[in-house]
Amino acid sequence: VDIETFEMERLQSTWENVVDIDLSESGARAVTLHELMGWGFDLEPQLHVPLGYSQTNGTVALREALAAQYPGATPDHVMVTNGSAEANYLVLAALLKKGDGFALEVPNFMQVRGLAQLWSGRPADAFRLRFDADWEPDWAEFERAVQPGTRLVYLSNPNNPTGRILSEAARRRIVARCEQVGAWLLSDEVYAGSELGRPTTPTLYGASDRVIVVSGLSKAYGIPGVRIGWLIAPPSLAAETWRLHDYTTIGPSKLSDAIACFAVRHDIREKLYERTRTIVKQQLPIVQDFARSTGGALAFNPPDATAMAFMRWSGPGTSGELCRRLLEKRSVLVVDGRMLGLDGYVRLWIGAPRDRLVEGLRRIGEELREPA
Numbered sequence: 001v002d003i004e005t006f007e008m009e010r011l012q013s014t015w016e017n018v019v020d021i022d023l024s025e026s027g028a029r030a031v032t033l034h035e036l037m038g039w040g041f042d043l044e045p046q047l048h049v050p051l052g053y054s055q056t057n058g059t060v061a062l063r064e065a066l067a068a069q070y071p072g073a074t075p076d077h078v079m080v081t082n083g084s085a086e087a088n089y090l091v092l093a094a095l096l097k098k099g100d101g102f103a104l105e106v107p108n109f110m111q112v113r114g115l116a117q118l119w120s121g122r123p124a125d126a127f128r129l130r131f132d133a134d135w136e137p138d139w140a141e142f143e144r145a146v147q148p149g150t151r152l153v154y155l156s157n158p159n160n161p162t163g164r165i166l167s168e169a170a171r172r173r174i175v176a177r178c179e180q181v182g183a184w185l186l187s188d189e190v191y192a193g194s195e196l197g198r199p200t201t202p203t204l205y206g207a208s209d210r211v212i213v214v215s216g217l218s219k220a221y222g223i224p225g226v227r228i229g230w231l232i233a234p235p236s237l238a239a240e241t242w243r244l245h246d247y248t249t250i251g252p253s254k255l256s257d258a259i260a261c262f263a264v265r266h267d268i269r270e271k272l273y274e275r276t277r278t279i280v281k282q283q284l285p286i287v288q289d290f291a292r293s294t295g296g297a298l299a300f301n302p303p304d305a306t307a308m309a310f311m312r313w314s315g316p317g318t319s320g321e322l323c324r325r326l327l328e329k330r331s332v333l334v335v336d337g338r339m340l341g342l343d344g345y346v347r348l349w350i351g352a353p354r355d356r357l358v359e360g361l362r363r364i365g366e367e368l369r370e371p372a
């Protein structure tokens with residue numbers, strides 16, 4: 001297949017369950033079923049449900065609960081998928097044809113760049129978020145990237161990996177430009193709810209008829225393992241993604257749908273968000289102290305949201321070489337910024353189990369003190 005390797009995912013798939021210390025993830029450490037049961041999730045009835053196929057676009061109960069989170073959405077606007085990754089996949093499959101333009105901010109979660117190249121047959125048009133501008137988009141690059149002929153623009157907001165949330169002015173500018181050139185805007189909001197000391201990032205859904213939102217349980221909710229994501233789109237587009245879903249995973253599992261129905265309940269969702277925020281708030285100072293101890297070799301702006309630190313690497317060698325040394329010599333997995341579209345940076349998981357984070361940072365510190 002003529003598609004670039006999704007390098008970050010390949011790295012994680014290969015190593016995350018093999019290394020001593022995985023600091024390559026991006027959400028809060030995952031919730032257990034036991035924790036959910038402590039908040040009232042009733043597992044008993046689930047034990048008697050035949051493990052047959054579920055409603056393949058998500059049960060009505062789940063789609064109703066999700067629609068209620070997005071202004072103007074109905075269950076027909078909602079398509080439930082296996083993870084937000086599948087939601088992104090289906091949106092791109094439904095919208096992009098050969099020759100279509102596709103733009104994305106970088107750094108970013110690169111799943112969509114590979115998919116866009118596969119279906120449009122041309123390289124993506126990237127616009128940078130700039131470290132020296134507190135990760136604001138480079139507007140000149142944005143105007144060049146989003147042009148008549150651009151079919152789709154992709155944002156992750158809050159952004160993976162910078163943790164930056166777009167300002168209201170930036171959101172308006174991006175939406176207006178998409179309307180002007182006739183592009184769809186795909187807003188991946190899987191980190192919304194993980195904000196630090198600020199309100200939940202407002203959804204872009206409803207800002208224009210051309211906005212599609214993708215989200216899921218994996219990051220701010222802290223439930224990646226049940227593989228539930230969703231997309232919110234005009235009903236005709238949601239129906240088209242459902243049609244394509246018949247060719248991918250057919251549908252989510254019944255048990256996952258039931259867990260999702262519980263997790264997205266307003267009171268439970270807020271508890272899960274609070275859990276994520278508390279973990280990151282408690283552990284951010286550990287990572288900041290560590291960064292200070294490197295004498296500037298690793299430096300980062302604290303994220304507005306997410307559970308990761310995107311650190312600029314100013315030590316000897318490339319960020320890729322550093323990541324490789326950490327993996328091979330210290331059994332610590334972090335992500336090279338190049339795999340997220342920006343060389344010279346390292347992405348590190350703040351939301352890891354605390355002991356693992358502390359030990360991982362100790363090993364990284366040790367490696368930095370050794371000659372390369």
Ligand SMILES: Cc1ncc(COP(=O)(O)O)c(C=O)c1O
Nearest residue numbers: 083084085109156160188216218
């Ligand atoms: C921005 C973004 N979107 C989507 C995903 C995929 O998440 P999942 O399929 O686990 O919901 C990720 C995972 O890292 C991500 O960072």
